[in-house]
Amino acid sequence: MGNLISMEGNQAAAEAMRQINPDAMAAYPITPQTEVVQTFAQFVADGRVDTEFVTVESEHSAMSACVAAAASGTRVMTATSANGMALMWEILYIAASTRLPIVMALVNRALSANINIHCDHSDSMGARDTGWIQLFCENGQEAYDSLIQAVRIAEHPQVRLPVMVCYDGFIISHAVECLELLNDKEVQKFIGEFKPVNSLLDISHPYTFGPLDLYDFYFEHKRQQIEAYGPAKRVVVEIGKQFATLSGREYGLFEAYRLQDAQLAIVLMGSAAGTAKEAVDRLRANGLPIGVLKLRAFRPFPSEELTQLLSRFEAVAVLDRAVSFGAAAGPLFTEISSALFASNRRPLLVNYIYGLGGRDIDIEDIQEVGEKLKKTAESGKVEQPFDYIGVRK
Amino acid sequence: MASLKQLSSKKELLTGGHRLCAGCGASIIVRQVLLAADTPVVVAASTGCLEVATSIFPYTAWRCSFIHCAFENAASTLSGVETAYRALKKKGKIDQDMRFIAFSGDGGTYDIGIQALSGACERGHRMLYVCYDNQAYMNTGIQRSSATPLGAATTTSPAGKVLPGKTQNRKDLTEIIAAHHIPYVAQASPSRWNDLVSKAQRALQAEGPSFMNVLSPCPRGWRYPPNETIKMAQLAVDTCIWPLYEVVEDKWRLTYRPKQKPPVEEWLKAQGRFAHLFKGDNQQVIEQLQAEVDRRWEELLEKTS
Numbered sequence: 001m002g003n004l005i006s007m008e009g010n011q012a013a014a015e016a017m018r019q020i021n022p023d024a025m026a027a028y029p030i031t032p033q034t035e036v037v038q039t040f041a042q043f044v045a046d047g048r049v050d051t052e053f054v055t056v057e058s059e060h061s062a063m064s065a066c067v068a069a070a071a072s073g074t075r076v077m078t079a080t081s082a083n084g085m086a087l088m089w090e091i092l093y094i095a096a097s098t099r100l101p102i103v104m105a106l107v108n109r110a111l112s113a114n115i116n117i118h119c120d121h122s123d124s125m126g127a128r129d130t131g132w133i134q135l136f137c138e139n140g141q142e143a144y145d146s147l148i149q150a151v152r153i154a155e156h157p158q159v160r161l162p163v164m165v166c167y168d169g170f171i172i173s174h175a176v177e178c179l180e181l182l183n184d185k186e187v188q189k190f191i192g193e194f195k196p197v198n199s200l201l202d203i204s205h206p207y208t209f210g211p212l213d214l215y216d217f218y219f220e221h222k223r224q225q226i227e228a229y230g231p232a233k234r235v236v237v238e239i240g241k242q243f244a245t246l247s248g249r250e251y252g253l254f255e256a257y258r259l260q261d262a263q264l265a266i267v268l269m270g271s272a273a274g275t276a277k278e279a280v281d282r283l284r285a286n287g288l289p290i291g292v293l294k295l296r297a298f299r300p301f302p303s304e305e306l307t308q309l310l311s312r313f314e315a316v317a318v319l320d321r322a323v324s325f326g327a328a329a330g331p332l333f334t335e336i337s338s339a340l341f342a343s344n345r346r347p348l349l350v351n352y353i354y355g356l357g358g359r360d361i362d363i364e365d366i367q368e369v370g371e372k373l374k375k376t377a378e379s380g381k382v383e384q385p386f387d388y389i390g391v392r393k
Numbered sequence: 394m395a396s397l398k399q400l401s402s403k404k405e406l407l408t409g410g411h412r413l414c415a416g417c418g419a420s421i422i423v424r425q426v427l428l429a430a431d432t433p434v435v436v437a438a439s440t441g442c443l444e445v446a447t448s449i450f451p452y453t454a455w456r457c458s459f460i461h462c463a464f465e466n467a468a469s470t471l472s473g474v475e476t477a478y479r480a481l482k483k484k485g486k487i488d489q490d491m492r493f494i495a496f497s498g499d500g501g502t503y504d505i506g507i508q509a510l511s512g513a514c515e516r517g518h519r520m521l522y523v524c525y526d527n528q529a530y531m532n533t534g535i536q537r538s539s540a541t542p543l544g545a546a547t548t549t550s551p552a553g554k555v556l557p558g559k560t561q562n563r564k565d566l567t568e569i570i571a572a573h574h575i576p577y578v579a580q581a582s583p584s585r586w587n588d589l590v591s592k593a594q595r596a597l598q599a600e601g602p603s604f605m606n607v608l609s610p611c612p613r614g615w616r617y618p619p620n621e622t623i624k625m626a627q628l629a630v631d632t633c634i635w636p637l638y639e640v641v642e643d644k645w646r647l648t649y650r651p652k653q654k655p656p657v658e659e660w661l662k663a664q665g666r667f668a669h670l671f672k673g674d675n676q677q678v679i680e681q682l683q684a685e686v687d688r689r690w691e692e693l694l695e696k697t698s
Contacts, residue, residue: 068473
């Protein structure tokens, strides 16, 4: 049993980082992530961590230093948001393709323009193809827990990929919650010691990182990388189970909330999942057979598992907190519908865009989604495949 | 400073068989710098000629550990390596004394990489950053950079009917880095190998960031025969286009004073990229360049006196 304490999501993330005590951290401040960096800087200043903290001049340099420090055989962490991660974009690919187990807290925020510091998932979605494992969190507890698990997932010999732990800006990062923390020794024992496969600093085995890789080998390297996400899926589940024995809190690729006897489902990620659970409870009280599928792992995307789970449903609403401009639907919807297409039996699917730039989503909004979903299921056809929640015309 | 004989018996960290062009200044510079190291080193390179020609998978020309990350981040990449070294040394996981050296071209240093370099200098990582300045983006096919001299024809500053090549003077990066007040800054040339190796030794001894800007003649981009690289470098030094000096703990010192200071024309006429300056009305560009070289040389003399 851990310690109960009230703290903000960002403080919880910084606390997880303190307990992980990485060898190196390179980070740059950006709202709403800033508190993670400054809290950690205080830990460094007070000698509460052994970490070499590099206060870089940009996020691009933050990720570059992380890549190099990880290639030098150290355990490395960082944190960012929105435009900051957009500036890292080039190096995000390099981190993943070099198979470096970097762990990053991504405090989800809308991308410019216009500039907006509040939550949506457009930063994560812009990086969905970079090769990073992406875990989404519903609250501060999950952010804390997932950062600790992320170290094990990233460093697992069959994975060796960077992990970003995504949690909603302000809604989670600045909200005070009552959290259950593990003690330092438990965390250290759980994560163990980092054993790098190759290191620049191993002078008896000189190693060349980042070579020129042309048409004769690049494709094979990409294939190896593609095939790493299969084991990654298993490892996310395995580490989630191991974490449960330590904390009593189990994690997997997704959470199925009241889905067992449901015929209707709402699929979404992040803090709105909590709102959706409450909405579902209320709809259930009115006799609606509905549940929530809260996706945790967007990458690796659990296609087979979701197909198996969702194909029997009558109607499913997918709620996206990001857009893919010019596409027919939001990125989460596209993934879900593409996964379900492989099944002989498919639910009716509708897509909603919500919450861009921090726009609130209420319990009532999601209740309305449920009511409409019921009508869709009854009529047997989708009248409006794409709609918005809470936006003026 | 070791003798040439001693240096020639040292095991080289950059092997032959890499795929740099015949007459390339970069490999000569890398070999001279690495001869100055008497501890194990880790090398970082930014994207560019040196990187693509020395690490073509599944081969590598590097006997030491080597990392290439991207174009604009040799300095931040190397600062990550140096940070990891300090972290592991503090924990007793490494006891070996090591040095960290970045090699990057002028595009990766003067232009796209200047932010990362400035940040690394300010943070004080103990590392040597070497710019091999061939005065243009040679790897992508000779495009102008902020290191390209006035009047040079490149593929993005071509000489045409109304423009005489590049219309701007080059940036003085060495002075910009000196303004960071780091322990060691120098300008060097592979034609003065003794001066270059000595400077690299002092740079590697510095307790903090050090920077060397080294002129790297490029036969393809400058348009001269590949056997004249060292001659081309020395002409730049003698004409004061590329003065040799160092800034040690903020003290400026000239390390070579040309006996005669030939006009810049001597250097220009030896290179095809300036051929258009000797035709039509372009003589005035040569005069402008000469005036700029003279002005900067006088300023440097004042700083070093």
